[in-house]
Amino acid sequence: MVEKSLPQPTKPELAVLKLLWRQKDLSARQITDEVAPQFDWSYSTVRTVLERMCEKGLLEKRPANGVNVYAASVGKIALLGDLIRDFSDRVLELDAAPSAVMFADSRLLTEEELEELEHVLRTEGR
Amino acid sequence: MVEKSLPQPTKPELAVLKLLWRQKDLSARQITDEVAPQFDWSYSTVRTVLERMCEKGLLEKRPANGVNVYAASVGKIALLGDLIRDFSDRVLELDAAPSAVMFADSRLLTEEELEELEHVLRTEGR
């Protein structure tokens, strides 16, 4: 099967994704309220970023209740797996991707997700 | 003391740094021979990247034997420490930076360097 390579998100893009992994279908306004403070961004800026993320296939936009809401279109585990592999490979030059137990206390992952991640790191291995 | 924040190198920049950590004072030609194949870059491109890295303070250029040679001006451990902290913090949202034993089989580090890294990860912690 074809391995689609996820685009590597920039810092703000990752922040948006994290938010949308927690709560999906948020409006631009809601997203702004959450992430703009951290980056010191205006509403306009956030909207542009959202738009571009849609073009890149990171998000999906859908009208609901009169406003557009956004949802992540890449999975959390899949993307994290990719990022971890890239980091361990390209930056650290490790022979094997680290085991997911290393991330046990990550605020991003539940128990199940951790196992899923472990699996991804093993199989998609390389 | 002032903590100077190292610039985050791009992928090709990191590749150049890795090379120069192994062998310092290489000419643009030598660097090209090493890294260009991986990125499929021309000599010109590599030179531009080197020049820009100097401007950013990642490298230093010095004439030697009639040609310019480049050397890394950021330390390997310092930069890796920064990258690891950023990744564990911003991407993985771990409470504590991982211990360096995790990188024991990194092709980049000797025993001593590993200890040094451990130290950096502990102290500069946060």
Add this chain to the structure above:
DNA sequence: AGCCCTATGCGACAATTGTCGCAATAGGTA
């Protein structure tokens, strides 16, 4: 001294990212 090859300094251009503002429109409310 003259020539040739290589290195260097510079300039150029496209794509991506960071960062907004504006004019028009759609929804909700008086």
Add this chain to the structure above:
DNA sequence: TACCTATTGCGACAATTGTCGCATAGGGCT
């Protein structure tokens, strides 16, 4: 229905990165 406010679709511009090519200056060899 008329108005007010929030949303949207666009367009714009600067900085960074990716990606070279060219014209000139330097060194070494004959």
